Amino acid sequence: MAVYTEVSDEDLSAFAAQYDIGEILSCKGIAEGVENSNFQLVAEKGSYILTLYEKRVNPADLPFFLGLIEHLADRGVQCPRPIHALDGEALKSLSGRPAALVTFLSGMWPKRVQPFHTAELGRALAEMHVAGADFEISRENALSVSSWRPLLDACKGRGEEVLVGITAQLEAELDWLEANWPTDLPAGVIHADLFQDNVFFRGENLTGLIDFYFACNDQFAYDVAICLNAWCFEPDLSFNITKARRMLKQYAKVRDFSATELDALPLLARGAAMRFLLTRLYDWLNRPEGALVTPKDPLEFLARLRFHQGVKSPGEYGLD
Amino acid sequence: MAVYTEVSDEDLSAFAAQYDIGEILSCKGIAEGVENSNFQLVAEKGSYILTLYEKRVNPADLPFFLGLIEHLADRGVQCPRPIHALDGEALKSLSGRPAALVTFLSGMWPKRVQPFHTAELGRALAEMHVAGADFEISRENALSVSSWRPLLDACKGRGEEVLVGITAQLEAELDWLEANWPTDLPAGVIHADLFQDNVFFRGENLTGLIDFYFACNDQFAYDVAICLNAWCFEPDLSFNITKARRMLKQYAKVRDFSATELDALPLLARGAAMRFLLTRLYDWLNRPEGALVTPKDPLEFLARLRFHQGVKSPGEYGLD
Numbered sequence: 001m002a003v004y005t006e007v008s009d010e011d012l013s014a015f016a017a018q019y020d021i022g023e024i025l026s027c028k029g030i031a032e033g034v035e036n037s038n039f040q041l042v043a044e045k046g047s048y049i050l051t052l053y054e055k056r057v058n059p060a061d062l063p064f065f066l067g068l069i070e071h072l073a074d075r076g077v078q079c080p081r082p083i084h085a086l087d088g089e090a091l092k093s094l095s096g097r098p099a100a101l102v103t104f105l106s107g108m109w110p111k112r113v114q115p116f117h118t119a120e121l122g123r124a125l126a127e128m129h130v131a132g133a134d135f136e137i138s139r140e141n142a143l144s145v146s147s148w149r150p151l152l153d154a155c156k157g158r159g160e161e162v163l164v165g166i167t168a169q170l171e172a173e174l175d176w177l178e179a180n181w182p183t184d185l186p187a188g189v190i191h192a193d194l195f196q197d198n199v200f201f202r203g204e205n206l207t208g209l210i211d212f213y214f215a216c217n218d219q220f221a222y223d224v225a226i227c228l229n230a231w232c233f234e235p236d237l238s239f240n241i242t243k244a245r246r247m248l249k250q251y252a253k254v255r256d257f258s259a260t261e262l263d264a265l266p267l268l269a270r271g272a273a274m275r276f277l278l279t280r281l282y283d284w285l286n287r288p289e290g291a292l293v294t295p296k297d298p299l300e301f302l303a304r305l306r307f308h309q310g311v312k313s314p315g316e317y318g319l320d
Numbered sequence: 321m322a323v324y325t326e327v328s329d330e331d332l333s334a335f336a337a338q339y340d341i342g343e344i345l346s347c348k349g350i351a352e353g354v355e356n357s358n359f360q361l362v363a364e365k366g367s368y369i370l371t372l373y374e375k376r377v378n379p380a381d382l383p384f385f386l387g388l389i390e391h392l393a394d395r396g397v398q399c400p401r402p403i404h405a406l407d408g409e410a411l412k413s414l415s416g417r418p419a420a421l422v423t424f425l426s427g428m429w430p431k432r433v434q435p436f437h438t439a440e441l442g443r444a445l446a447e448m449h450v451a452g453a454d455f456e457i458s459r460e461n462a463l464s465v466s467s468w469r470p471l472l473d474a475c476k477g478r479g480e481e482v483l484v485g486i487t488a489q490l491e492a493e494l495d496w497l498e499a500n501w502p503t504d505l506p507a508g509v510i511h512a513d514l515f516q517d518n519v520f521f522r523g524e525n526l527t528g529l530i531d532f533y534f535a536c537n538d539q540f541a542y543d544v545a546i547c548l549n550a551w552c553f554e555p556d557l558s559f560n561i562t563k564a565r566r567m568l569k570q571y572a573k574v575r576d577f578s579a580t581e582l583d584a585l586p587l588l589a590r591g592a593a594m595r596f597l598l599t600r601l602y603d604w605l606n607r608p609e610g611a612l613v614t615p616k617d618p619l620e621f622l623a624r625l626r627f628h629q630g631v632k633s634p635g636e637y638g639l640d
Contacts, residue, residue: 040348
């Protein structure tokens with residue numbers, strides 16, 4: 001649950017007057033989301049999402065994020081499009097925070113994933129990778145392999161509070177990942193956080209990808225590996241090969257998924273599991289007293305990591 | 321912040337199919353509100369608010385609440401109107417909770433109250449009192465004078481944790497309120513919780529009254545006294561007679577505000593301050609560990625109570 005910043009009537013009116021959207025008819029805080037304050041804003045000329053960027057977002061990254069979704073929307077990717085103010089700017093400020101207005105997308109995120117969801121996801125992910133190829137701004141992946149050791153160190157051995165023996169297991173895994181991590185796979189802009197709550201559907205059709213605030217430049221197949229972790233495990237943490245197969249097949253129809261990328265998939269999937277395990281572990285150990293947001297369970301990603309460690313060949317993900 | 325119940329895709333689709341609203345295009349949890357789970361639902365045929373009633377609402381009261389807003393909407397009061405399902409029922413269930421769909425009202429609640437707000441409020445409050453006169457269901461006010469002593473007793477002298485000496489002060493005030501509380505003023509359906517977040521405006525025009533979940537049968541002037549407490553004090557807790565005057569004058573233009581009611585206003589205002597002070601005090605002393613909702617400060621109403629105790633004549637509220 002979010003909405004951290006309360007916006008005064010006067011501030012909101014002054015903000016809206018900078019845009020050609022007409023009078024504001026309604027502006028309600030959205031309960032979902034944990035990083036920023038989001039509002040569903042209805043104005044005379046349409047419906048929008050108003051986002052106030054809270055302190056976890058680096059303002060220097062905002063031109064990348066807003067430029068990226070505009071670039072993608074221009075190329076037909078189903079994602080929010082920034083609304084430019086009358087002066088041409090897409091980034092403004094509101095109540096002391098950087099703020100932006102983007103188009104409202106219909107659809108809802110799937111609470112229970114079915115294979116048709118992952119098929120659509122695979123297609124949309126590949127379309128995003130292709131469309132982002134010529135985006136001119138770049139942003140380093142701050143949560144890639146080189147960041148994992150410092151993250152684990154920052155947990156200062158306190159991983160044992162979550163599971164006895166986890167620190168040694170993760171250190172051994174990190175040694176292996178660091179030694180084997182590829183650097184020469186096809187790369188470009190990736191979403192890097194395409195979990196269910198960031199993908200909207202109407203019926204069986206994908207209607208939008210949202211929340212590009214982890215997007216960065218990295219190897220495309222790593223984004224695929226993140227989606228394998230995010231979409232292809234059941235609530236009991238068992239792997240669902242049907243969901244993976246449909247996702248990978250649709251992906252490969254849009255963007256050539258090379259043999260080298262496929263071979264790297266088990267390794268990349270281990271890395272993706274490690275990345276979410278470590279950030280969740282860190283957040284779990286450092287949750288503030290009285291926090292409004294309940295941290296997510298890091299051990300869900302330990303189960304995924306163990307599955308990927310047991311994968312003998314990339315065919316086990318469903319793509320031959 | 322609310323949204324306590326997560327609704328599955330299948331449950332939501334099955335729920336919507338009971339209504340003539342078309343396909344659901346979007347359904348987002350609303351961050352505001354503390355009692356129930358509220359969603360802004362956009363469907364092909366319009367925008368709606370979907371409410372799931374959580375455990376603090378007694379299901380036996382729902383026919384009163386839903387019947388009331390339909391009755392009021394039929395008579396032109398600006399409030400949500402329940403949407404009837406295809407079988408004629410306005411009360412359904414969703415994800416194991418009683419649930420209802422009502423029309424979406426445009427407008428926003430005022431974060432900073434200005435005199436034009438209280439003028440509009442006075443008019444709308446009186447219109448609601450008049451329109452509710454012939455509503456046939458009744459509901460006792462569970463939070464009127466007879467409930468205050470048990471509420472104070474339930475705090476078991478722990479009021480001292482908030483302010484030393486407060487228990488004795490409140491007991492003396494309660495003695496006086498119980499001895500002097502009127503029972504013969506004009507009565508009917510009152511809202512009983514018309515704070516800012518329950519009143520929407522577009523510019524200087526009131527567009528809606530919402531959240532009738534404390535509505536009940538009681539003396540009209542007590543509702544006016546609640547609004548005096550809710551709308552006519554500044555953030556520094558000083559009384560603003562201009563706001564009160566404009567509210568009372570507009571109220572009296574729509575519904576005759578008798579001399580007897582005016583004479584009772586200081587007493588009723590003390591009672592209204594006591595009512596919110598006590599429920600806030602109780603919630604403050606009984607807040608659960610790790611609660612998502614921060615309890616409101618009870619002492620804000622002790623300041624109001626002291627102001628009303630010092631009122632020498634009802635003219636001090638601005639109406640002669």
